[in-house]
Every structure is written in C-alpha cells, then in structure tokens.
Amino acid sequence: MGTTTEPAARHYRRDSIEFARAFTFFDAVYAFALTLLAVNIDPPDGAEWADPGTLLASGLGIQLMGFAISFVVIAVFWRVNHRLVAGFLALSPAVIVANLVAIAFVVLIPFSTQGISDEGSSDAPLAVAIYAVNISAAIFAQSAMFFVARHDGILADPLPRRADLVNLLDTMTTPLVFLASIPIAYAFGTDWGRLTWLLLIVIGPLSGNWASRRVARIRAAG
Known part of the structure; x- marks a missing residue:
C-alpha cells in the first residue's frame, strides 16, 4: 500500500x-x-x-x-x-x-x-x-x-491500451508528414516542402475517422 x-x-x-x-x-x-x-x-x-x-x-x-x-x-x-x-x-x-x-x-x-x-x-x-x-x-x-x-x-x-495505440498511430501521422517535408525541401525546393504540409488536410480527417471507428470497436469489445 x-x-x-x-x-x-x-x-x-x-x-x-x-x-x-x-x-x-x-x-x-x-x-x-x-x-x-x-x-x-x-x-x-x-x-x-x-x-x-x-x-x-x-x-x-x-x-x-x-x-x-x-x-x-x-x-x-x-x-x-x-x-x-x-x-x-x-x-x-x-x-x-x-x-x-x-x-x-x-x-x-x-x-x-x-x-x-x-x-x-x-x-x-x-x-x-x-x-x-x-x-x-x-x-x-x-x-x-x-x-x-x-x-x-x-x-x-x-481507454484500453489497444485504443491508446490506435490514437497514437493517428497522432503520428502529423509528424510523419512534417518530417517527410524535409527531404522534399532539400530535393525539390522549399515551396514543395511547405506544400507537403497541405497533405494533412486530407490525411488528418481520414486518419481521425479510422481511429475513431477503431477505438469505438475496441471499447465495444471490451
């Protein structure tokens, strides 16, 4: 105790x-x-x-x-x-x-x-x-x-630990896009590097919806 x-x-x-x-x-x-x-x-x-x-x-x-x-x-x-x-x-x-x-x-x-x-x-x-x-x-x-x-x-x-892992994977999509912009900026220029960040407008909602559905299933199963 x-x-x-x-x-x-x-x-x-x-x-x-x-x-x-x-x-x-x-x-x-x-x-x-x-x-x-x-x-x-x-x-x-x-x-x-x-x-x-x-x-x-x-x-x-x-x-x-x-x-x-x-x-x-x-x-x-x-x-x-x-x-x-x-x-x-x-x-x-x-x-x-x-x-x-x-x-x-x-x-x-x-x-x-x-x-x-x-x-x-x-x-x-x-x-x-x-x-x-x-x-x-x-x-x-x-x-x-x-x-x-x-x-x-x-x-x-x-939440169950599996749900926390799903939410973590969803969160990591943002740094993945930002870090991917570094080699793009060096290879193709800074404008292309900054434009890479716009991918989050599409990837963010898609990843968020996937995580929400997955977490809901995990909670229901638990």
Whole structure:
C-alpha cells in the first residue's frame, strides 16, 4: 500500500488550488506563444503601403502566411493540451515536467516560424527542416505527457491500451508528414516542402475517422 499512496500524496488533486494554478499557467503559455507570432511580423516601410499588391510583395505576404500556419498549429496544440489536462484526475510531478517539455517546444514555434516566413531565409531548406522538427518534437512530447499520465494512474476515463495505440498511430501521422517535408525541401525546393504540409488536410480527417471507428470497436469489445 505504501508504494501506491505515497506518490499519490504528492499529486495535485483536481479540486485543489494547485491544479487550477497549473492549468491556468499552461493555458497562459499557449496564449503567450500565439502573441509572439504577431511580434515576429515586421511592418513594411511607409512607401510599401501604397496598395495591397505592393504591400504583400514587400515580404508581408509570406510573413502573414507563416503567421496563419503557426497560429493554427499552436491553437491545435492548445486544444489538445486543454482536452488532455481536463481529463486528468490530478497532476503528478512527472506529468507537470512532461507538460513543461511539450510547452518548451511550443514556445519555440514563433522562432522557427520566423525562419520559414522571413524573406531572407524562407528559401532555405534548413528553415523548413527546423520548423518540421520543432512541430514534430512538440507532438512527441505532448503524446509522452499522456502516457506519463496513464502510467501515474491519473486518467479520469482510461481507454484500453489497444485504443491508446490506435490514437497514437493517428497522432503520428502529423509528424510523419512534417518530417517527410524535409527531404522534399532539400530535393525539390522549399515551396514543395511547405506544400507537403497541405497533405494533412486530407490525411488528418481520414486518419481521425479510422481511429475513431477503431477505438469505438475496441471499447465495444471490451
């Protein structure tokens, strides 16, 4: 009994002020990361505000594209993190550390976004590679946080392990696409590398629907 109750005593229970403070902190970091995206946009010179075409051609267009992509990416990370933490009965020290690691990669996204959206670096394959690795690392870290929470026994509604594996396979489709864009960027150019990310518009829903059906069958069989 001692080995199960001692770690639990260090957990921040869901109804505790510590849980609420940690939950608020996590949300605030995502909001801060979204704000940093706007700070990275460089205002064009006064003469370039003559008309929309000149304004976008000044480099603002690609910066706004990078902002839009990363805004959606960070928003999705926040939504997933919010949903995961909302399903915890408590926060363990290991889960807090795992979540901080995931957040660290999210906070780096404005930096890697600058690489793919600045006029001087957007044509460099390395910029696409750094961005793809950044996003993939954040996904891996967020997935690891979930499995740490499962190991610590703080999930409110744990699924069968086979269902967790199915959901993990679904999650891994995103880093697979991002990491695949790296060799494409080096072989065919950065534009093709960035266009590879659009595959998620098709692959994401297909993989999500497959995972949902598979998990439903596993839960019914269980």
